[in-house]
Amino acid sequence: MPLLSSLFDAPSRWTALDPVAARAKDVADRLLPGGSVRALLHGRPAGHPAHPALAQLPIGTSVSALLLDAVATVTPGGAALEAPARGLAAVSVAAVAPTALAGWADYVDLHPDQQRTAIVHAAGNALAAALWTASLFSRRHGRLLRTAGTSVAGAAGALGGHLAYRWAAGPNHAEHLVHLAGDGKEFSDLGPLDDLPEGRPALRRIGDAPLCVLRRGGQVLALTDTCTHLGAALHEGEVKGTGAATTITCPWHGSEFRFADGDVLDGPATAPQPTVETKVADGRVLARVVGPPL
Numbered sequence: 001m002p003l004l005s006s007l008f009d010a011p012s013r014w015t016a017l018d019p020v021a022a023r024a025k026d027v028a029d030r031l032l033p034g035g036s037v038r039a040l041l042h043g044r045p046a047g048h049p050a051h052p053a054l055a056q057l058p059i060g061t062s063v064s065a066l067l068l069d070a071v072a073t074v075t076p077g078g079a080a081l082e083a084p085a086r087g088l089a090a091v092s093v094a095a096v097a098p099t100a101l102a103g104w105a106d107y108v109d110l111h112p113d114q115q116r117t118a119i120v121h122a123a124g125n126a127l128a129a130a131l132w133t134a135s136l137f138s139r140r141h142g143r144l145l146r147t148a149g150t151s152v153a154g155a156a157g158a159l160g161g162h163l164a165y166r167w168a169a170g171p172n173h174a175e176h177l178v179h180l181a182g183d184g185k186e187f188s189d190l191g192p193l194d195d196l197p198e199g200r201p202a203l204r205r206i207g208d209a210p211l212c213v214l215r216r217g218g219q220v221l222a223l224t225d226t227c228t229h230l231g232a233a234l235h236e237g238e239v240k241g242t243g244a245a246t247t248i249t250c251p252w253h254g255s256e257f258r259f260a261d262g263d264v265l266d267g268p269a270t271a272p273q274p275t276v277e278t279k280v281a282d283g284r285v286l287a288r289v290v291g292p293p294l
């Protein structure tokens with residue numbers, strides 16, 4: 001395995017972090033507000049995770065300060081760049097709190113191996129923030145402290161990227177289902193209507209794509225089955241509501257999706273569930289995955 005990947009994979013196995021990880025989850029559950037504030041921290045109103053978007057600001061300002069410091073080092077009269085570099089460091093410090101809060105909200109629902117990596121990622125960023133803060137108060141070592149902070153933040157940020165891409169914390173876990181289910185032009189036969197249990201979600205498939213299918217009398221509702229948040233099976237969840245307002249709540253972390261359009265109404269998911277069009281013909285259920293709601 002590539003050395004860098006091995007290095008970044010290591011924290012996921014550090015079980016000694018588990019007490020800290022559990023404590024961080026407990027504190028988040030108690031302190032972070034729920035409802036619309038929690039939804040905002042996850043990024044649900046934007047349909048995009050908030051944490052990686054917010055992280056752009058401290059990354060951008062700290063790297064900009066680093067470049068100013070580099071120019072100041074090799075330019076006569078570079079001392080004039082100290083004030084703007086210090087201002088950028090101050091913006092980095094100010095951006096840490098909202099970025100960390102959004103990350104903390106996402107952290108709560110991660111799997112234990114992901115949480116261990118997230119703890120190391122957060123510790124690195126906390127150290128970076130401390131170094132940036134110290135740089136604001138140091139007349140002699142400001143540049144050194146900013147450089148150290150940005151270096152640590154770079155490593156912590158790379159670990160965060162590894163957590164997202166290698167360990168799948170944050171991406172949409174259902175996007176591939178659209179492709180597994182074919183081109184969505186043709187309806188597929190899901191079997192006799194009478195084989196579906198009344199009022200209880202059931203698992204059916206189009207090709208390799210699992211579907212969560214709900215029969216209500218002669219009507220059939222369906223969504224793709226793999227939760228966009230972290231991949232739980234939605235057909236094991238709870239059905240609420242009636243008609244166009246019928247929803248399914250994910251059994252793992254409570255994301256609630258509307259059958260009609262796949263929209264996320266509650267929970268940590270930010271991506272809507274790819275939708276499925278159904279019809280009943282000659283007593284058989286036909287379905288096609290329409291795609292991600294746009």
Ligand code: FES
Pocket residue numbers: 109227228229230231232250251252253254255267268269
């Ligand atoms: S897997 Fe987390 S809400 Fe569905």
